């Protein structure tokens with residue numbers, strides 16, 4: 001697949017509530033380095049719960065890569081006309097994207113009062129930390145892909 005595609009939150013909800021899924025994110029950095037992040041769990045709540053990112057489970061990824069997605073765990077999905085982030089502003093508006101924006105101040109390992117630590121739905125082709133595609137300090141990502149599959153302890157081990 002070589003174009004922008006989003007499966008849709010309702011589809012993600014229907015799929016991920018049937019059984020335990022794991023998620024793998026593949027990324028190519030601005031400088032061309034391949035990066036990956038995997039999570040042992042991926043589940044999206046329904047529309048009534050604003051497609052909340054219920055659970056991510058355990059993280060494993062490229063050596064040195066920050067676990068940026070966990071700062072979005074248990075957040076509602078926000079869109080421009082559906083502000084469910086925890087800031088006074090509208091993160092979806094400032095980033096031109098929909099995402100499980102956070103913005104809280106209750107986790108020391110996450111950016112404080114800031115919309116995101118990762119945003120794979122940002123705007124392509126910009127180093128902007130406000131609205132670009134980023135993963136922690138990795139800005140202007142060339143490529144990102146989020147994939148899910150049924151969790152199988154035989155094929156993947158999360159320490």
Ligand SMILES: [Ca+2]
Nearest residue numbers: 085087088089
């Ligand atoms: Ca808000």
